Amino acid sequence: AQRVTQPEKLLSVFKGAPVELKCNYSYSGSPELFWYVQYSRQRLQLLLRHISRESIKGFTADLNKGETSFHLKKPFAQEEDSAMYYCAPRFQKLVFGTGTRLLVSP
Amino acid sequence: GAGVSQSPRYKVAKRGQDVALRCDPISGHVSLFWYQQALGQGPEFLTYFQNEAQLDKSGLPSDRFFAERPEGSVSTLKIQRTQQEDSAVYLCASTPEGQISYEQYFGPGTRLTVT
Numbered sequence: 767a768q769r770v771t772q773p774e775k776l777l778s779v780f781k782g783a784p785v786e787l788k789c790n791y792s793y794s795g796s797p798e799l800f801w802y803v804q805y806s807r808q809r810l811q812l813l814l815r816h817i818s819r820e821s822i823k824g825f826t827a828d829l830n831k832g833e834t835s836f837h838l839k840k841p842f843a844q845e846e847d848s849a850m851y852y853c854a855p856r857f858q859k860l861v862f863g864t865g866t867r868l869l870v871s872p
Numbered sequence: 873g874a875g876v877s878q879s880p881r882y883k884v885a886k887r888g889q890d891v892a893l894r895c896d897p898i899s900g901h902v903s904l905f906w907y908q909q910a911l912g913q914g915p916e917f918l919t920y921f922q923n924e925a926q927l928d929k930s931g932l933p934s935d936r937f938f939a940e941r942p943e944g945s946v947s948t949l950k951i952q953r954t955q956q957e958d959s960a961v962y963l964c965a966s967t968p969e970g971q972i973s974y975e976q977y978f979g980p981g982t983r984l985t986v987t
Contacts, residue, residue: 809875810915810963810978852914859928860905860976862914 768793770855772863779843780871787838787866789853797855799836801827802862804850813838813851823847843870876979878964884985885954893949893982895964904947905976906939907963915963921947954986 770791779785791797799816814822816829816836827838836853848870853863877896885891897904903922907915908931917931923944932939936955941947951958961983965976 809980810965812975815975854914859917859920859931860915861917862907864912864914 768855768857768861770853770861770863772851772853772866774866775864776867776869778869778871781845782842785838785840785843785847785868785870787851787853787868789836789838789863791834791836791853791855791861793834793855793857795857796831797857799827799829800854800856800860801825801836801838802852802854804852806849810852843868845870845872876964876966876977878962878979878982880982881980882983882985884987887954887956887986889954890950890952891954891984893951893962893984895947895949895979897945897947897964897966898968898977899945901966901968901977903967903969903974904941905965905967906947906949907965908933909961909963909981911960918949918962951984954984956986959984959986 773788801813802810803813804810825838825840827836829836850865850867852865854860879894883891905920906918908918909915919932919939920928921941924941936952938950961981963981964979967974967976
């Protein structure tokens with residue numbers, strides 16, 4: 767079965783600290799990988815996709831095929847990064863994880 | 873445009889009632905998706921349209937759920953004989969091309985509460 771796991775429901779850090787939001791998936795094949803974000807009172811939106819190999823708002827995500835992981839990282843968290851983050855592999859359709867709430871305190 | 877819109881934003885239904893949720897995708901977007909998001913969970917895929925064709929409805933939880941997009945633009949998700957377990961936020965998303973891999977643009981959602 768296709769599954770995606772985000773083990774942390776809540777990640778709380780101080781401003782300037784490094785952040786890593788974990789995502790593991792189990793798929794037979796090579797899915798496309800996305801991170802979506804939902805800021806307070808805003809709608810769900812794409813943060814980044816693996817295929818683009820881009821850095822958005824200082825975030826990067828590295829695919830580790832051996833570990834089937836796609837962790838989201840940022841070296842220095844900012845208060846405005848506080849939001850709900852969803853990992854979403856796509857094999858035939860998007861499958862969202864349960865999400866991690868990132869709280870960045872001043 | 874103004875983005876994907878959904879109406880109503882909030883709906884309270886008594887168990888057994890039928891409800892209809894509307895999605896207006898971004899003008900010209902070919903693909904349209906419906907998701908169900910229960911409290912504390914991520915969105916779960918319900919169904920997918922490419923223009924007016926419903927290409928995947930594997931996520932619809934029961935035959936009480938029905939979706940349509942008759943003219944390839946506005947879509948309606950209908951739930952018959954609502955049950956308490958149907959309480960969730962229903963999200964609609966659209967993409968400009970006929971491929972699921974393109975970025976999905978989400979609407980604000982409709983929060984359905986079944987009492």
